[in-house]
């Protein structure tokens with residue numbers, strides 16, 4: 001059989017979960033609660049739903065490859081020129097495009113671990129080396145990450161907030177870090193969860209764009225905007241960077257339904273506000289319940305909570321929760337990541353934990 005290069009063979013693949021319907025069928029359960037993928041439990045904005053139904057009859061046409069209306073909407077809101085914007089089939093695709101645009105085999109990308117699993121996969125897919133720097137007190141260790149930047153470093157990935165820990169790096173330390181990043185290294189600032197952040201020390205990443213730095217700011221409609229299934233996100237960078245990335249981008253990478261839904265979602269400010277308020281309420285409820293259950297967790301700035309277990313029991317806990325119809329995400333042997341759901345879903349989660357934990361301790 002044809003064989004890929006060694007750097008492809010050695011990639012550890014991203015393992016997708018089964019469809020909920022399939023799990024329910026296998027386990028003989030109904031109404032499973034899905035708290036595994038950091039999706040918005042309120043669903044998409046009603047305005048987005050309407051916008052999508054209005055374009056159904058045009059789906060024989062190719063989408064607008066330039067994303068004119070969405071870029072115009074974003075440009076007005078962000079105060080950046082449309083030429084500084086690039087749309088992606090999820091911000092995920094933009095990670096991949098950035099890697100393919102700026103890295104060749106043998107180059108390095110610096111990133112934290114644990115962090116978003118797509119960074120090392122993309123890096124390795126072009127024969128790049130993923131330089132992984134352990135978190136420090138559950139946050140990106142920006143000092144060490146700066147130290148790891150070498151001759152072959154092309155990209156530094158910073159997830160802020162970080163997935164899976166939900167932690168942020170503050171504006172002061174981020175500025176110190178940026179002082180140490182040399183010209184010619186691209187800092188990818190992944191802000192997938194920015195709408196949920198409450199801490200006022202959260203950096204304004206657009207400052208670095210205005211200063212002319214080599215940054216690519218990534219944002220998405222998959223989380224607070226509730227459009228994960230449509231796959232749409234965007235990047236913000238100076239025009240020269242966007243122009244190079246556009247050469248590598250598929251001409252029709254974002255689809256018609258996603259583009260109109262994104263515009264409608266941006267205008268429905270109330271839906272985002274509701275989503276964030278619901279998240280705050282769920283977060284506070286779960287903090288209280290986790291404390292009561294003796295579970296250690298990392299305070300979060302996102303829509304999920306990272307739980308540290310006291311012994312390696314994550315996969316067993318996951319299995320038992322699954323059989324009670326609650327889907328969560330094990331993270332290695334000794335941690336879990338749980339998405340904050342609707343009030344009722346959070347209650348079901350807590351009840352399931354109450355039943356399962358005593359048997360495992």
Ligand SMILES: *Cc1c(COP(=O)(O)O)cnc(C)c1O
Nearest residue numbers: 090091092116163192220222233
């Ligand atoms: C969910 C997530 C994204 C968003 O991915 P999309 O491709 O836009 O759905 C990006 N970065 C991180 C860290 C995430 O957790």
